[in-house]
Amino acid sequence: MPARIPFWNIEAAWVFYLLAALALALFGLGLALNLARWRPGFAWGGFRAARLKAVLADALLGRRIWRGDVAAGLMHALILLGFLGLFLGTCLVALDHYLVSFLQGRLYLATSALWEVCGLALTIGLAWALVRRYLLRVPRLERRPADALLPAWLLAIALSGFLVEAARIAASGADWERWSFLGWGLSGLFGPASAPAAHAVLWWVHAGLSLGLIAWLPYSRLFHALAAPVNLYFQDEPQALADLSLPPDQVREFSHRHFLALDACTRCGRCVEACPSARAGEPLAPRGFVQDARRYTRLKYSLLARIPWLRQRQRQELSTRPTIDPAQAWYCTTCAACAEVCPVQAGPIELIRQVRSSLVEQGSTVPPLLAQSLERLAKYQNPWLAKKGQKAAWAKGLDLPDLAKGDQAGLLYFVGCTTSLDTRAQGLAKGLSAVLEHCGVEFGTLGKAEPCCGDIARRVGENGLFEEQREDLSGLLADIGVREVVTSSPHCHRSLSHDYALARVRDGLAGPLPFRARHYSQVLAELVDQGRLVFPDGLAVKATFHDPCYLARHTGEVRAPRRVLGAIPGLELVEMADHGRNGLCCGGGGGRMWHELPGQGHLARARLEQAVATGASLVVTACPLCLIMLEDARKAGGFEDRLAVRDLNEVVCLALGLEGGANPF
Amino acid sequence: MEILVLAKQVPETAEADLEITRDGADVEREDLVYTINEWDNYAVEEAVRLKEEHGGAVTVLTLGDEEAEDVLRRGLAMGCDQAIHLNDEAFLGSDPATVVRAMVKALGGRRFDLILCGVQSADQGQGQTGVLLAQALGLPYASLAVGLKLVEGGLVITRELEANTLEEVALPLPALVTVQSGLNQPRYVSIMGIRKVRGMAIEGHDAEGLDLAGQVGPEAACLAARRLSLPETGAGAEILSGSLEAVCARAAGIIREKGGLK
16 A cells, blocks of 8 residues: 555664654753743733734745735745645654554545645755746845855755655655655666665665754744744834833833844845835945844843853853944934834834944944933933923914913814924925815914824934923823824824823733824815815826825835825826835935934935936925935025925815916926 | 032023024923033043042032932933032023022032033033132133043043134042033933932922021022023025925036035
């Protein structure tokens, strides 16, 4: 009857068991070392079906790997499913051999055929991986010695597996072995006389390579196979805010979520292609940063360092080996392009923020201009050089209700520091006020009492300052009893909705935030949907929309601004090469609006090049920072004759004829 | 190395629209933000750097009211080890000689290898406290330091003189050095950093405890502010007004006229 005879033709099986024990011991040690890093702060938090679904879709089916790169998705699927099939097959054989015998007859033949398919998939997938990396030379892939070793090793396992099978078939010659169709085809390579000896040699090679892989796995990049699913499972777990209740010396540099993400990274390099900073030739490369952090934290938080003599070595290595380059951390615009494309949700925004926190606390390497802006924020509640009274100066003559002074209105317009204080960005505030008034929406502001929401402090890692600003604003909003907030800036919006909610959870407060914060584009889109914002005349112009990162990616809102633009008759909307959730950052986020860095690139200029390529004459955006960055680039980069840059509100005002004058485009 | 550094709390005036009080003796302080005197900030940074490099301890001292404690907390957050607060509203309005007398009493014979302070304060700008303290303690001193090097047997100080001249002087320790701005790049002090030192003890002294009751403050001062006034707009200055575009166009025109743009 067709069946597998384990250890057929193999002498001294005890050697195999010895090697297997060794491999498992090394595997166990590696696993323990990794889990030890994950453990502090780790909370299971109960089973959630939605999380499991995300793991199945993103890990097993590789949804995020297929996205944007079908060739990579197919390669990964072939390798993963081939590998998993063969791994399960080996488990079945072990089960059959050691516990219950069931792999016989037709069942055995069917599974044999299936293993052939899996082996073939694995082989094709690995060959394809090597072709992509070394022949097609896909730019985002690295070509270091270790990058060849892992796929080559796996390929050697697959090929030696087929050869062992072929030699076995050549030696035993049973007719039902045809079901192992590849082995059957290859069996002609071996003569009946030499087959048994060749089989024994190949068997040991195959076994050695396989056990070697098991031993190596937790130390290699293949560990992502275990870490990535775990990271995907916890992807929606809030990244911890600074725990203010802990004594300062117990606050950890990194949390388990950072370690999980570091271990999940496969160095695929999609983040490098997406990162606006890296694209502009700046020194930050997200992948490199992650890998440096991974090396550094693996060394620094190693379980082995508890052994005294290894501790000595660890200290020595920490002091001599290059670690994270902290200067790189300041280049990140926190635009989340890396997170958007990362197949394993390991984009390093939070890691970078954490590194920034350490730098801010240490103090001496904070870029001087940024330090100045933060000091101003602490003193004057805005990062610009302005005293508090000036925050309401833009609204002089508008006679808006001042909720901080007891006036009543259903909607609070949170203007934000940049929009109230920067002369260019004030156009946004004036525009929105005019539009809301036109639509009959009652709203008020906080006048000159409006504090900063704390966004800049949070993005650059000044956690204490963020908390101060948040407490001030939350207190003020609670005192007034605000329920509805509309913001100028997607940054304030993100802060007020997401970061304030996280802080609420951290502080153990029950229930959602007492107010709902929306970005103004969402309010305008609602007014369009309700038929309250209509455009009788329209505006003839070919326009393109620059998605603010904090609106499109951080908040996931790409529809609202397009809904508003789409409602304007005569306005033709064309899209840039990178748009929506894949929009390209203007370079103003993450605190970069407030400082200059050595070797700083022209991020906004690269964006305007894309806008020019669409043939549009107008770039519309919906964020004060984008507005300033793009406007500056327009002037400095020689785009003045080709493009106009406007805030969405300004365009709406023009289309409504609230501005007066002719179509300027 | 034991270092003492003096730090004063001053109102931030660089960006403020200063208004004179009705009696003309002071500026309106209501809307002003208080912070560490810029020059003293460089002194604190230098003291902490010296400690980080050569070991020892840094004590930071201020004289002022309750609020002035912020300056000490800031100093502790930057890396100072101890803080002394001459904390009494009665001290406000004292002249430099009185301030120094109070400091000497509060120090009570404690010895330091080096005393650092700003060359002057941003509010009064008399530039006397440092040198008077050196005199009172019988220490050699150097003023206007833009460079400070610890060498065998003492210090080498680079002083900033007039017309871009630098002077290098050697001082034996113990000594006092007053610090010019730009000596270093002071570190950023985070809110968390300040929170961390919230619990550290601060040594406090009031006028009575120092046997100085009645001998400090404006009454005991050898000079009194009679009247403050804002500088008058000179004839050489032209204040542009009008819309932003008009102002910019005019400014660009002037720059071009004067040969600033070729």
